[in-house]
Amino acid sequence: MKLITVLAFACATFAVLHGVYGSPVPAPVPDPSPVADPKPKAEPSPDPEPVPHPNPNPNPNPALVASPLETKLNPALQGGDANVVALSPNADPLVSAPGAPGQKIEETLAV
Numbered sequence: 001m002k003l004i005t006v007l008a009f010a011c012a013t014f015a016v017l018h019g020v021y022g023s024p025v026p027a028p029v030p031d032p033s034p035v036a037d038p039k040p041k042a043e044p045s046p047d048p049e050p051v052p053h054p055n056p057n058p059n060p061n062p063a064l065v066a067s068p069l070e071t072k073l074n075p076a077l078q079g080g081d082a083n084v085v086a087l088s089p090n091a092d093p094l095v096s097a098p099g100a101p102g103q104k105i106e107e108t109l110a111v
Helices: 002-021 062-073 105-109
Strands: none
Touching: none
């Protein structure tokens, strides 16, 4: 029993001293980081085969090129679909369209 008491006292003393003074072994000094090389390793190479005369307008008719994709994505664009609602000529729904009759107060409050 005395042996257990002595070991417990030694462990407690070591824990208290370690908390107060830190580790008895000095902390290792980290290696210095390597210095960056200011000179680049590889030289940039010029373009091996430059294009002699590039096409100034690579897409001469963009509307025709884009239309096949749109018709594949949206089948309503292929033919006249009866369920498609025509867009309003007025972009702002709170302002009446030009040439439309003015609304009465009862019509505006009914909403």
